[in-house]
Amino acid sequence: MNQEVVRDGAGYFCYDYPRPAVTTDVILFTFHDNDLKVLLIQRKHPPFEHSWALPGGFVNMDEELHIAALRELAEETNITDVYLEQLYTFGRPDRDPRTRVITVAYFALLSADQAARLEIRSQSDAKDVRWWSMYALPDLAFDHDRILQYALQRLRWKLEWTALGFLLLPAEFTLSELQRVYERVLNEPLDKRNFRRKILAADVLEESGNVRGGDHRPAKLYRFTAKAIELEQARRRFP
Amino acid sequence: MNQEVVRDGAGYFCYDYPRPAVTTDVILFTFHDNDLKVLLIQRKHPPFEHSWALPGGFVNMDEELHIAALRELAEETNITDVYLEQLYTFGRPDRDPRTRVITVAYFALLSADQAARLEIRSQSDAKDVRWWSMYALPDLAFDHDRILQYALQRLRWKLEWTALGFLLLPAEFTLSELQRVYERVLNEPLDKRNFRRKILAADVLEESGNVRGGDHRPAKLYRFTAKAIELEQARRRFP
DNA sequence: CCAAAAGTGTTATGCTTACACCCATGC
DNA sequence: GCATGGGTGTAAGCATAACACTTTTGG
Numbered sequence A, B: 001m002n003q004e005v006v007r008d009g010a011g012y013f014c015y016d017y018p019r020p021a022v023t024t025d026v027i028l029f030t031f032h033d034n035d036l037k038v039l040l041i042q043r044k045h046p047p048f049e050h051s052w053a054l055p056g057g058f059v060n061m062d063e064e065l066h067i068a069a070l071r072e073l074a075e076e077t078n079i080t081d082v083y084l085e086q087l088y089t090f091g092r093p094d095r096d097p098r099t100r101v102i103t104v105a106y107f108a109l110l111s112a113d114q115a116a117r118l119e120i121r122s123q124s125d126a127k128d129v130r131w132w133s134m135y136a137l138p139d140l141a142f143d144h145d146r147i148l149q150y151a152l153q154r155l156r157w158k159l160e161w162t163a164l165g166f167l168l169l170p171a172e173f174t175l176s177e178l179q180r181v182y183e184r185v186l187n188e189p190l191d192k193r194n195f196r197r198k199i200l201a202a203d204v205l206e207e208s209g210n211v212r213g214g215d216h217r218p219a220k221l222y223r224f225t226a227k228a229i230e231l232e233q234a235r236r237r238f239p
Numbered sequence C: 001c002c003a004a005a006a007g008t009g010t011t012a013t014g015c016t017t018a019c020a021c022c023c024a025t026g027c
Numbered sequence D: 001g002c003a004t005g006g007g008t009g010t011a012a013g014c015a016t017a018a019c020a021c022t023t024t025t026g027g
Helices: A063-076 A112-124 A144-161 A164-168 A175-186 A192-201 B067-077 B112-124 B144-161 B164-168 B175-186 B192-201
Strands: A012-017 A021-032 A035-042 A056-058 A083-090 A102-109 A129-133 A206-212 A219-224 B011-016 B019-034 B035-042 B056-058 B085-092 B102-111 B129-133 B207-213 B219-224
Touching: A012 A035, A012 A112, A021 A063, A021 A112, A021 A144, A021 A164, A021 B056, A035 A063, A035 A144, A035 A175, A056 A063, A083 A144, A083 B085, A102 A144, A102 B056, A102 B102, A144 A164, A144 A175, A164 A175, A164 A219, A175 A192, A175 A219, A192 B019, A192 B056, B019 B067, B019 B112, B019 B144, B019 B175, B035 B144, B035 B175, B056 B067, B067 B102, B085 B144, B102 B144, B102 B164, B112 B164, B144 B175, B164 B175, B175 B192
Parallel strands: A021 A102, B019 B102
Antiparallel strands: A012 B011, A021 A035, A021 A056, A035 A129, A083 A102, A206 A219, B019 B035, B019 B056, B035 B129, B085 B102, B207 B219
């Protein structure tokens, strides 16, 4: 290994060998208006001017990757508290026409509570930041469509094998609301009784004691328990 | 984004902002002598002189990440044909004491056939490249112990949920040999009858027609079918 | 004939699935 | 009282898990 950092007189950062740029991009999902939403930012400059892109940016030299992802999110929005996990690293040499850019994509789930607060702020700023339905995406910059499709795959997988769907909902929610999340993400109808049995069997939800008053029979509200997130269960296949 | 490549007069590669180095590392697993093995290379220079490290190196500027991983493997060994998948990207700022290095780790499974051929070559070259038991590792450089533990976790997960254990064995193998792979990787005994039923139910193996003659009753040899690898099954949790 | 590994079935249990009706409320 | 979504149980089928003996070969 013989790369070395040298700062030359003209204010550049110089190395013996060329280095790619490294960014993080965040796929931030939430759920509202009965739809799965993803946060995108409209580009104002070429390349891909006017196209929409995932929030993201360069990794600082002294910064962990997931911290960079959170920082980028905090810079574009007022979001502080999300479920975050590394998704995949995308590095095709031609994915950015300007220079080699390798991006470490992170997958994030935002509660509808926070999403609602964000929506107001971004609108008042008149920034070109908004939620898009995963099922009606605009033109996307770079390879972000591929990244998004992969993130959707991961989200589906996650909902099938864990009970983490509630991370997309407000702090309190009804089981029907949760079922709608699952149906919309998995893109298929689920049996109500089986869904409830399965979700409750996962033992990560508890009744909050409140009910959601609506036009009709009130529904019990649930919240997730503290241990819910660790319980992303280690299933065993062999006894 | 305002990074730009500039080659200055002194032969350096210069950018407006500092860039991390990007490497790929490969965790190459195989199975022989009834043990799960991983390929490591002894370092001859500081830092971590004499410690052992994963094969890997810098990503070229015009090279896809997985191609870089395969190239590194080909440079250190004569291996050409492996099952390869991206494992995780490790980027702690202090993981290399010299400069910021972000590594995209790849996970690879090598058939025992190829591992045997490799063993001979690396010994004749007297290179400090060798297989180590996953359960008796030497001192490791950088954060490679963490990477290896994570790779082992992924391998276990893979064997529990798919039938890909045969990728660690020769082209033809007995069911008992395959069971030993599973037992050794998962680190626990398995029931012979249930194991056979489960593996055969996965429908990725076929009898080769040959038998392994040994001291005792000969065992039928199996090989995996062409479709076996794609069949890394998409299980559905909700009907 | 003995040692060693290969090979083979059955039963009990628990989980998954499919399926239809009553309940509580607002208007 | 009616429209709307909330809420509940059961039976059949399937997969899993536990368990022990016979077969085939070489020496």
